[in-house]
Amino acid sequence: MPVLSKPIPPLYTVYILRSTVRHASLYIGSTPHPPRRLKQHNGEAKGGAARTARSTLRPWEMVGLVSGFPGMVAALKFEWALTNPHLSLHIPSSSRITTSAGTKRNGHPKRPRHSLTSILSNLHLLLRVPSFARWPLNVHFFAPEVYEAWQKWCSTANEPLRETIRVLTDFRPSPSNPNNSESPNADNDSRQPWGIHALPLDYTPMKDYVTKTQSIYDFEREGNCVGCGEHLDPGKGLYATCPNPGCECTGHVSCWSSHLLGKEAGEDIIPISGTCPQCKGEVVWGDLMKEMSLRVRGTKEIEKLLKKPRKRNARAESST
Template sequence: MFHACYLLTPRKPAAGRSLHMTHTYIGFTMTPKRRLRQHNGELVQGAKKTSKHRPWDMLVVVYGFPNKVLALQFEYVWQHPYNSRFTKAAMQHIKGNKRIGGMRSVRRKLVELYMVLNLPPWRDLKLTVSFTTGDVHDLAKSVVPTELPVTMQTQIASLDALPQGTRYDETACSICLAPFDAGQSMLRCYHADCPLRSHVACIDECFPEDSRHLPTRVGYCPYCDNELRWTELVARSGNESSPAKKPQRRPEACLEQAQPPRVRSASDDEAPFLDLSFDDVVIHDLTRDAACDRVVDLTSE
């Protein structure tokens, strides 16, 4: 499974003033190339926070996280390195240092990136820091005061050259990766070319908790980042189950008239809330830009 965090900056215009290299955005994605297209308005839905300074360039992609939780933790810490209790002590000496650039500059975000990667729990991970251009790679080498841990590597590669998370197991949940049990219902994203199949409880995590009792619930698919409506998600999935778990049909049953699947109504689509808990971390519901992931807040004491 491909989990990555990335760094954006507004593209440098041919003429005129620009926020290029002085303004940045950090996010999480499973599909970097598609996500960049969303930030630039080429694909509908999502990426509303970055609509103001389009077009954007993706400068750095950090990937190799073993699971989504660690990737989301890293995303939050890279966004807020001076607030997280895991990093603020190590970052205090550079907080007011103007020599490494403004608080949202590319230079500073590169320094913060390398410093965070040298802290637990990320320093022991086998991560790859991929730069999309040689210029950004050279900038990182010139401004970063520390090397990456020996478990990590750097590279210069285009977004097309990055590993693609295109291998999907239809017998397992796309979110938690656990296999579907026999006879267990699953929901699937109804957007074209999206492979997501999920447990009801897992996809329920992608919708705001306070909307569970509303007749209309809206969230975002964690794979394609498109908007999902709960009633439509349930209706289109019908009573589908995992392909590997479907009962074997008698040959003569194929000749019988198939009954249409029962479509659940809005009144019975309540999904059990999956209450995740982690040592020393508190999970908060935050409204994410074009993502429905549960963001891990590392600042809670």
């Protein structure tokens, strides 16, 4: 059965779960929908891992996560490496922080027990290794004490993270805030969302970008490649367009790659970011690829994104 190509998902994450009853109990997982996944872990919806099913440890909370993965497989690779840092080949033996805690009966290495410090230290390490360092990843923290522990580790780490990896915080509002939720992860539409409930779960943040590119490609206004100068024949190549508002700078994906890599071009590595040669605004490679994959593979997703809301019935309006 052939594998169907899909666009880069709007969100895919690897998260850190913590018991609100016993903070030492931690779990690592991956999901494209953190709010739904949290409900599963807490027994409010079907699914969830057996290791989080103990009622004495519920409710659980997501205290941090990494977003920006280009798909499920990429997130699963990162999740496995973070869960098994003593085995992961993504971590060079000379850089390994965590070692196995003995051996199992079958002779395989036993996974060491997770602690917040071990997870954060290995997270920092994984974000620096070649396998993941060039991905358009973001690190989110939703608990102040977890973010403080992260900062403490970063201050002692031998190497800093790349500047392109953003570290974001979104803590629970103070009790004095009228928009405050009653529980750490309450999902209430009448209150200001925060934490995992404020994360974009669909392509809505890309609506303006997609609207612009649809106009360019539908009306065949590609023009000449910003890199090599060749005319871009409509529908005959992989093209990408600058994401900045008002800029229609378009070119071959390979030319964009060479431009963003600069001196690194030709080294067979993934670009990270740079500036548009036309508007001089910032261009993130991950944004270019997400829009292009949506345009090429996500016809249904684009139709849903750009679908105009239905007008209210005149009779219904007159009765209100």
